[in-house]
Amino acid sequence: MKDDDTRIKFDSEEELIDYYCSKPHPKAFTPSIVIVMLLCSLVGGIIGMELIVKFGLSTNSSIIGALIAVIVGMLPMKFARKFRNIHTQNLVETAISCATFGAGNVLMVCVSIIWVFNKPEMCTGILIGGVIAFVVDITMMYWLFDTPLMGADEAWPIGIATAETILAAAEMGKKAKLLIGGIAGGIIGTWLGLPMDIIGVCGLGNIFALTAFCIGLIMNGYWPTWFGYSLGDYYVPQGVMVGAGMVGLIQAIILIVRKYKGRSKTETPKEELKTADSTFIEPEESELTVEQENELLGEKDEKTGHIYTRTTKQMTQTFVRGIILYIIGAVIMALIGGIAAEMSEGMLVVWVIYAMAAALISEILVGISAMHSGYFPAMATVIIFLVFGIFIGFPPHALAFLAGYTACTGPAFADMGYDLKAGWILRGRGRHVKFELEGRRQQYYAELFGAAVAVVLVFIFYRSYFLAGRIPPVASVYKATIDAGVNGTVLRQILLFAIVGAVLQLISGLKRQIGILFAAGLLITNPIAGVAGLIFLTFRYFIEKKFGDEGRKNLNVVSAGLIAGAALFSFCTNTFKLVSTNSKKG
Template sequence: MGSNNKHDIPKFNSDDEIIEYYVAQKHPKTFSPAILFIILLTSVLGAIIGMELIVEFGLSTNTSIIGALIAVLVGMIPMRFTRQFRNIHTQNIIETAISCATFGAGNVLLVCVSVIWVFDQPQMCTGILIGGIIAFLIDITMMYWMFDTPLMGANEAWPIGIATAETILAAAELGKKAVLLISGTVVGIAGTYFGLPMDIIGVCGLGNIVALTAFCIGLLCNGYWDRLFGYALADYYVPQGVMVGAGLVALIQAGILIVRRYKNKREQNLSDAASKDSVEEAAGIEEAETILEPELETVSEIQKEIKEEVQEAKEQPYVYSRSTEDMSKAMLKGVVLYTIGAVIMAVIGGLFAQMSTGMLVVWVIYAMIAALVSEILVGISAMHSGYFPAMATVIIFLVLGMFIGFPPYALAFLAGYAACTGPAFADMGYDLKTGWILRGKGKHAKFEVEGRKQQYFAEMLGAAVAIVAVVLFYKAYFEAGRIPPVASVYKSTIEAGVDPIVLKYILTWAVLGGVIQLISGLRRQIGIMFAAGLLITNPVAGIAGLIFLGIRVVIEKLFGDEGRKNLNVVSAGLIAGSALFSFFSNTFKLFKPTSK
C-alpha cells in the first residue's frame, strides 16, 4: 500500500490490502451524524424512486450499487467532513439503507396496501398497512438472524451482493480490478441497451453452476414450451406446482438438517462427558505404556492422525458463523412473530367480521405459514440466482387459500401480508454478503459481528424512511389512479376463483418438484431454482445463461483460480452495468410526459 499523508486517498495494490487496512480501524457507526445525514438523504431518494417505478412500470430496481457509488463520490470530495466516506464499510452502510428504502417503499408496502384498495375498501387500508409494516420489519430481522446459517450461508452466491462488493473494492483499488470492472460495466450497459439479459449473464459467472443450469433450463422450458407443443406450462399450473413441491421438500430438508445437527450435538456432548469420566484411567494407562514402550507412538500412527485431520478438514470446508441451532431458533421466533402480526392485521383490518372464529384462527395460522415459507423460497432463489419470484409465490398461496375457503377480503389481506415477506429478506441478504466480503469473509469475527449490527441499523433506517413515505403518500398515489399493476393481478386471481382441476394440477406437478428437490439436496436447491425459472418468461436469458455457463467452465479449466477471480470481477461489472442502465433509463422515463 502506498504511503500518503492523512488527507490523501490511500493507494492499494490488492483487495487484501484494502480489507486489512479498513478492518484495522474501528467500524463506522450508522448513527454518526454525517453518515446518518447521507443515509436519510439517499433513502428518501430511494423510496421516491421505488414508489414511482412500481406504479409506472410494475417493477423496482436494486439501488445498492447506486448507493455505494454515491458514497464513493462523496468520499472523493476533499473535505474533512467527507473523508469518512472513503471507508469501504461506510459505503456498505449507505448502500444497505438505500436499497432497503427502495424495495421497502415500492415492492413491499405500496404493493401491500394497494391489494385491498383495488377492492374499493379504503377503510381497511390502515389494517393491511400496519400488518404489512410488521411483516416487513420481521422480514428484515429474520435475515439478520439467519444470515450465515446452513440454510442461508454467507459462502453462497448472493450475486448482487458480490457485484456491489466488487464495485466498492474496485473504486478503492483503482488498479487492474477497476479496469476489469469498468470494462464489464460498459459491456453490461451496452448489452442491456440492445435488449440482452446482461444481469442474468453476470449472475451465471458468480453463482452455483448446477443451480443456475437448472434455473436456465426452467427459463427455456417456460419460454419455448408453447411454441413446441401448442400449450403453455402455466395453463396446467406446472410452474406453481413445481414450486409448491420443491418448497415443501426444501423445508422438510431444513427440518431434517436441524434435527440431525441437534442429534450430533447431543452425541458429541455424551462423548465428551464419557471422555472426561475416563481421563484419569486413560492417563494411568498412558503413563504405564510410556514406561514400558517408549517408542509406542510410531510413524504410521502419526500419519494416520494427520490423515484423519485432513479428511475432517475436507468434510467441513466452510464453518458457518451461526449454527443450525441459531437457524432453528430464528425460524421458531419467525413463527411466533408472524402469527402475532397476522392477529394484529386481522383485528385492526376488521377481518373478524368477515369470518367465523374458527375460520379466523385457520386464516391466522395460514397467513403465518404463507409469510414464512414465501420468505424462505424467495430468499433461496435470490441467494442462487439474484432473482426472487415474490409475486409468483404470493399467487401460489392465494390459490391454495381459495381451496381452504377464505372470503375475498381475507385473501386480499393474505396477499398483502405475504407480499411483505421475501423482497426485503433477499435484499438484506445481498447487502450482508457485500459486507461479509468487505470484512474479510469471516476471518475477523468481532469485526464481522459489529459490521452486521451496523448494517441492521442501516436497514432499519431505510425501512423507517420507506414506511413514512408510503404512509404519507399512498392515498395520493391511489386516488390519482397510480396503483401497482400487480394489485390487479392479485384481484383478478381472487375474483376468478378456482376449479378443482387446478388443485389436481398443482398437486401432480408438486410431486415432480418435490422429487427434483429431494434428489438435489438442500445445498444446491435445484428444485426451487428450476421452479423459479419456470415462473419467469425470458427464454433468451436461458440461452444466454447456458452459453455463459459453458464459457465459465472453459475459463476455469484453462486458467484456474486466476481465471475464476477475473471472471468474477467481469461478471460483477455486467450486473452493475445492467443495474445502472435500468436505474437511470427507468428513472428518466418518470420525467417524460405520458398520455394516459
C-alpha cells in the first residue's frame, strides 16, 4: 500500500476497508462535510419535489451523492482530502438520499392530499404531523437496523450497489472493471427500455422472495390480456397484501416471543462471541457507554451465523417507543389540523390508535419489501389502510390526514435501511463493532440533516407548486379512493384474497417473505420487469452453481453496476427533462 497526500493504493478490498476503519470515523457535522451535504441535499430535495409533481415518482440519489463526494475528493485542495475517505462519502450519500425521498415521496405527497380537498387552511397541520412521522420513521430504522427483523446481513440491494460504487472508486482494481462494465450495461439497457434496475436487484436479493416478486409482476401485468379483466378490479393485490402483511406481523411477534423465552440460551456473552465468530473485535471497555455495552451483547442467527448488534430486547423497546411516538404525532396532527373537531371523542381515540397502527405496520411492510427486493409498495399500503378506514367510518378529512400520515412512513424507513447497509459494508460487515456503532450514529445525524433540508424546502415551496397546479398525481388517487368509498362486496373480496396472501406468507416464513413480496409484485404494473427478472434469476442460479462463491461475488458487483447505471441514467435524463421543460416555459 502506498500512502501520500494525493493517492492511496490498496492491494485488496479488505485492506482498503481496514485502513479507513483504523482512522476515527468522520463526524457528520464537520463544517466542510456540512457544506457539501447541504449543497447536495438542496439539489436532491429540489429534484425530488420536481419529479414527484411532474412524473409522480422520485429517484434514488444515493449513488449520485456518493459520486459527488468522490469527485470532491479528487480536487487538488486541502479541504477535499477528507472526501477521499469512504466513510465521508457514505455520509454525503446518506444526506442527499434522505433529502430527495423526504421532500418528494414523503412530505410533498403528504401535504398534497389535503390540498386536493380544497382545504389549504389544514395544510400546516397535516405537514407538521407528517414531519413528526417522517422523523420517527428515520429514527425507527436507526433503532431497528441489524435486529433479527431487519438484519444487516439481509439483501438491501440499493445499499449494496451504493457501497460497491464507493469501494470500486477507491480500489480501482478488478472490482472497478466489473462495476464499470455493469454501469455501462445499466445505462445502455435502460436507454433501450429494459428494466435494468430490477435485473440488477435480482442478482443481489433473496432468490425465493425475488422469484415471488417477479411472478407477481407478470401476473398483474398480463392478467388483463390473458383473461380480459384486471386483478385490481377485484381487489386481489390489496387482499393478498393484507393477508401476507398480517401473517408477517404475527411472525415478527412470534420471533420476539421465542427470543425472549430462549434468551438465556440465545444471548451470547462477549467471551463466547470472540471464539464463535472471528469478526468480533473487543473494544476498549473504558470507552464504552452502557448503551454500547448492551448493543455488543449480540444474538447469533443459528442458520447464517450472523451476530446482530441489536438485541431482541432493544427491538421490542423500539416498537414500544414507536407506538408512543406515533400516537403523539397523530394527536398533534389531529389537534393542529382541525380534524379533531370533526369527530366525537370516541371516534377521535379510535382514529389516533388506527393512525398509529397504520403508520407502524406500513413502515414494517415497506421496509421488508425494500430489504428483499429493493422496491417498496408505499402507495398501495396507504390505499389498504384507507379502505379499512372508510369501513370504520372516519370522515373524509380524517381519512385524508390518515393517508398523509401513513404516506410519511415507509419510504424514508426503507431509504435509510439502504444507506445503513452501504455503511455496514464499508465498515467491514461487522468486523469492527465499535466503529460500526459509531458510523451508524453519524449516518443517523446525516439522515436527520437531509431530512431538515427537505422539511425547509417543502414548507417554503409547496404552496407555490400547488397554486400553479403542480400536484403529485398520487394525491388524486387517494382522493378518488376516499370519494368513492367501499361496500360490503369490496370487503369480502379483500378478505377472500387475504387468505391467499396469508397462506403464502405462512409457508415461506419470516425470512423469505414470499407472501409479502408476491403481493408487492401484484401492486406494481411492470410485467416486462417480471419476465426479465426471472430470466436473470435463472442465470444467477447456474452461475452460482457452477462457479460457487467466487461467481456469486463477481455477479454481485456486476448487479450493483446495473443498478447504479440505471439510477444514473434515470437521474440524469429526468433532471434534463426538468431543465428543458422549465427553459421552454421561460
